Amino acid sequence: MASTAIPVEREHYLNTDYGIRSWLFTTDHKRIALLYLVTITVFFFIGGFFALLIRLELLTPAGDLVLADTYNKLFTMHGQVMIFFFLIPSIPAVLGNFLVPMMVGAKDLAFPRINLLSWYLLVAAGIVMLHTIITGGVDSGWTFYTPFSTAFSNTKVIEAGLAIFIAGFSSILTGLNFVVTIHRMRAPGLTWSRLPLFIWAHYATSIIQLLGTPVLAITLLLVVFERAFHLGIFDPTRGGDPLLFQHLFWFYSHPAVYIMILPAMGVVAEIIPCFSRKRIFGYSAVAMSSIAIAVFGFLVWAHHMFVAGISLYSAMIFSILSYLVAVPSAIKVFNWTATMYKGSIHFDTPMLYAMGFIGLFTMGGLTGLFLAALGIDVHVTDTYFVIAHFHYIMVGGAVMGYLGGLHFWWPKISGRLYPEWLGKFAALTVFLGFNLTFFPQFILGYLGMPRRYWEYPPEFQVLNVLSTAGSTILAVGYVLPMIYFLWSMRYGKIADANPWGAAGLEWKTASPPPTDNFREIPEVSWEAYNYDEIPAPAEVPVGR
Amino acid sequence: MADSSLAVEHQEGLDHQFVDREQQRNAASLGMWVFLGTEVMFFGGMFCAYLIYRYWYYNEFAAGSRSLDIVLGTTNTAVLICSSLTVALGVRAAQMGKRRLLLLLLLATLVFGLGFLVIKGVEWHDKYVEHHIPGPSFNAEELIRKNPELHIDPAPTQIYFSLYFAMTGLHALHMVVGVGIFCFLTYYAWKGRYTPEYHTPVEIGGLYWHFVDIIWIYLFPLLYLIDRKR
Numbered sequence: 001m002a003s004t005a006i007p008v009e010r011e012h013y014l015n016t017d018y019g020i021r022s023w024l025f026t027t028d029h030k031r032i033a034l035l036y037l038v039t040i041t042v043f044f045f046i047g048g049f050f051a052l053l054i055r056l057e058l059l060t061p062a063g064d065l066v067l068a069d070t071y072n073k074l075f076t077m078h079g080q081v082m083i084f085f086f087l088i089p090s091i092p093a094v095l096g097n098f099l100v101p102m103m104v105g106a107k108d109l110a111f112p113r114i115n116l117l118s119w120y121l122l123v124a125a126g127i128v129m130l131h132t133i134i135t136g137g138v139d140s141g142w143t144f145y146t147p148f149s150t151a152f153s154n155t156k157v158i159e160a161g162l163a164i165f166i167a168g169f170s171s172i173l174t175g176l177n178f179v180v181t182i183h184r185m186r187a188p189g190l191t192w193s194r195l196p197l198f199i200w201a202h203y204a205t206s207i208i209q210l211l212g213t214p215v216l217a218i219t220l221l222l223v224v225f226e227r228a229f230h231l232g233i234f235d236p237t238r239g240g241d242p243l244l245f246q247h248l249f250w251f252y253s254h255p256a257v258y259i260m261i262l263p264a265m266g267v268v269a270e271i272i273p274c275f276s277r278k279r280i281f282g283y284s285a286v287a288m289s290s291i292a293i294a295v296f297g298f299l300v301w302a303h304h305m306f307v308a309g310i311s312l313y314s315a316m317i318f319s320i321l322s323y324l325v326a327v328p329s330a331i332k333v334f335n336w337t338a339t340m341y342k343g344s345i346h347f348d349t350p351m352l353y354a355m356g357f358i359g360l361f362t363m364g365g366l367t368g369l370f371l372a373a374l375g376i377d378v379h380v381t382d383t384y385f386v387i388a389h390f391h392y393i394m395v396g397g398a399v400m401g402y403l404g405g406l407h408f409w410w411p412k413i414s415g416r417l418y419p420e421w422l423g424k425f426a427a428l429t430v431f432l433g434f435n436l437t438f439f440p441q442f443i444l445g446y447l448g449m450p451r452r453y454w455e456y457p458p459e460f461q462v463l464n465v466l467s468t469a470g471s472t473i474l475a476v477g478y479v480l481p482m483i484y485f486l487w488s489m490r491y492g493k494i495a496d497a498n499p500w501g502a503a504g505l506e507w508k509t510a511s512p513p514p515t516d517n518f519r520e521i522p523e524v525s526w527e528a529y530n531y532d533e534i535p536a537p538a539e540v541p542v543g544r
Numbered sequence: 545m546a547d548s549s550l551a552v553e554h555q556e557g558l559d560h561q562f563v564d565r566e567q568q569r570n571a572a573s574l575g576m577w578v579f580l581g582t583e584v585m586f587f588g589g590m591f592c593a594y595l596i597y598r599y600w601y602y603n604e605f606a607a608g609s610r611s612l613d614i615v616l617g618t619t620n621t622a623v624l625i626c627s628s629l630t631v632a633l634g635v636r637a638a639q640m641g642k643r644r645l646l647l648l649l650l651l652a653t654l655v656f657g658l659g660f661l662v663i664k665g666v667e668w669h670d671k672y673v674e675h676h677i678p679g680p681s682f683n684a685e686e687l688i689r690k691n692p693e694l695h696i697d698p699a700p701t702q703i704y705f706s707l708y709f710a711m712t713g714l715h716a717l718h719m720v721v722g723v724g725i726f727c728f729l730t731y732y733a734w735k736g737r738y739t740p741e742y743h744t745p746v747e748i749g750g751l752y753w754h755f756v757d758i759i760w761i762y763l764f765p766l767l768y769l770i771d772r773k774r
């Protein structure tokens with residue numbers, strides 16, 4: 001199966017064809033994944049640039065770097081770019097696109113042209129978003145709360161709303177492709193209970209994308225209609241209800257958090273068994289917890305509205321339901337930990353990210369329970385405590401998972417190995433920089449510093465300086481992998497088919513894979529994560 | 545694409561990622577059903593808003609509903625149901641390989657679809673003439689005068705018409721997309737591409753058409769038939 005020496009001229013998906021047309025008109029899921037990778041990396045650095053400007057403004061208590069209006073635009077566009085143009089597409093559209101067909105033993109996704117279309121939609125949305133940014137920006141907050149967004153803001157709400165509307169279509173089409181592929185394209189013998197947990201996580205994610213995103217689409221469309229055509233569905237002067245907007249918005253935007261975190265959990269569930277050399281502990285519990293998170297995720301949205309004027313009874317019910325999400329999340333964390341127990345653990349770069357994920361996600365999740373509790377939530381609503389909480393989930397969780405996955409599958413994607421010591425150094429930098437940036441914000445929030453203000457009382461300065469310092473370290477940690485990944489594409493050591501000794505169909509084909517993924521469609525007769533049958537790589541691949 | 549010339553075309557209309565025609569048809573059909581699921585959620589947002597506001601502003605909704613032209617609305621409902629019939633018969637014709645009949649039924653569907661849009665356009669124009677389009681030019685005086693027993697508040701009547709235009713507008717947009725799809729289907733039916741072995745596009749195009757039809761079946765009573773019993 002896996003050849004020992006790779007002939008130099010072997011044909012694979014990267015060298016079958018050259019030139020810009022072979023990329024822009026490709027229907028190969030692996031090439032589309034790379035198109036996504038480039039696109040979302042651009043948006044990641046745009047969103048990161050806004051974040052650094054926010055942190056620089058908050059270095060001093062006075063509002064002295066940018067105008068207050070500019071600051072409003074900065075945090076709005078940081079949120080919109082990072083959420084809709086980086087985090088939502090990140091793992092599904094890049095790693096999922098690359099891996100889902102290979103993990104299910106298919107030649108491609110079910111609808112390759114729709115897959116390409118979804119990339120074009122994201123690019124179109126991105127161009128509209130960039131145009132919004134360059135020609136004045138938008139200041140409604142990423143949440144578009146009415147009536148400010150419909151009646152009072154004099155910035156480009158319509159354009160930003162349409163950009164996110166189009167990006168939502170891209171997300172829906174990706175989810176649709178995954179659901180159909182997972183249902184209809186599995187290789188012979190690959191039953192549901194033999195699927196990798198990465199696939200289960202993506203299946204759950206796709207369900208959320210399919211059921212949630214259309215609701216966001218119609219909500220934003222109604223906001224756009226209200227601004228553009230004077231419809232009055234959320235307008236309080238005509239009897240409309242801004243709370244209805246919040247309900248509809250969070251019906252998508254809370255599950256959207258799980259669109260970001262579930263794929264990262266799928267990545268971690270692949271990395272942990274591989275670098276512990278053990279079968280995952282509690283396979284079916286981990287798989288079902290993904291589905292449970294997707295289901296419970298739709299029942300908790302109003303915990304974003306505890307102080308918005310909803311009734312106490314519905315607040316109590318949503319509070320209890322929010323606690324329920326902690327159960328499947330904890331099942332995952334405990335099962336990963338149990339997988340590592342008595343495992344033969346290798347601390348390679350992907351494993352560092354995965355372990356970082358477990359720690360940071362646990363902190364983010366536990367502080368989420370603080371916020372789900374009505375009494376504490378009233379105290380810390382709209383403070384930096386909330387900011388710190390969701391950054392622990394989205395950055396500490398989703399981005400760590402994304403980077404871990406990118407390192408884990410980079411040999412498969414590029415056919416090359418990245419420099420291991422630099423990888424470890426970057427992983428530690430990200431971990432330290434992240435905690436230095438966001439841990440002080442928990443304290444700031446608890447002390448009462450509100451979010452979305454450009455200035456603050458002087459007694460908060462020490463913690464803000466720590467946070468800003470951390471953000472620069474974090475930035476270094478993010479730039480490093482981009483540099484050494486690019487470097488490794490030309491100078492990295494050549495990877496064989498399975499450098500980590502990992503289970504999973506994607507490792508049974510060459511690195512990089514041929515355009516059709518497999519010479520012949522594999523027949524699966526084994527359970528997932530059969531690490532007791534796979535020898536550890538004799539020579540641990542990189543740097544050692 | 546350059547590399548597709550190398551691939552061997554072993555079966556007409558079978559994409560390379562599928563093992564056989566049946567897998568391809570199942571995938572396409574599931575894909576359309578899943579897409580229609582997302583459409584349910586899309587319209588669901590507006591139905592949710594409708595539900596709440598109709599509960600809050602029942603009298604205003606009733607007055608707005610009475611101002612719609614029930615003859616045109618009913619005609620349009622009949623037109624759409626007829627179009628669904630021609631679509632269903634068309635799918636059958638495609639399965640049996642009757643090319644001329646399929647072509648005829650697809651053209652009939654297009655006529656019904658365009659007819660619906662024309663009638664809808666007339667209704668919207670009436671609303672424009674009556675100053676019932678939400679915004680600065682909105683005028684509720686006629687609604688108040690005609691429905692003295694409802695004691696309506698002029699402000700929320702705009703919510704009824706906002707929902708009316710948002711819901712029928714987006715439904716009409718789906719109709720326009722449907723007409724586009726059926727133009728495409730008609731063209732390829734004319735070229736004779738659809739056979740008893742391969743007619744998946746007719747089937748899933750038909751699914752979409754039926755779905756848009758069903759949305760209207762809900763919109764019609766919700767928008768036109770509130771408190772018409774006088």
